[in-house]
Amino acid sequence: MSGDNVPTGFDRARFSSPFLDMAGPYYVRSDEDRIVVGTRIHKGQINHINVAHGGVLGTLADVALSLQVHEAERPRLPVATMNLNTNYLAAAKLGDWVEAYCLIDRMSKRTAYCSGRIVCGDAVLMTMSAVFAILRK
Known part of the structure; x- marks a missing residue:
């Protein structure tokens, strides 16, 4: 999507699927030892109360x-x-640039435990945690 006014340091994400193409676009940047994922809230993501759909x-x-x-x-x-746990703390609005910051809290050979937050500027919009199966061959 052109016109996203992407902050310096972010590049268009290389991952893609029909769902993620519809849900995004997403942008990534490396920030020390983690990856930051960002997106700009667009009209197709706004719900009936005029904020980004949860x-x-x-x-x-x-x-x-x-x-x-x-x-x-x-x-x-x-x-x-x-497993994915989310805590909604504040809403994102049309045109907001939102960023997700994540950490791996623990990782074994088969499982990873992560946590993070989604922010818009100084406002924390969401905290989250997840458990992932690592599908090693």
């Missing part, structure tokens, strides 16, 4: 948390979400 932030949470695990090792790790 599913938009929930999807961003899943995308960002899973990407953190996926990129943790080389070769990259295929993962599947086993």
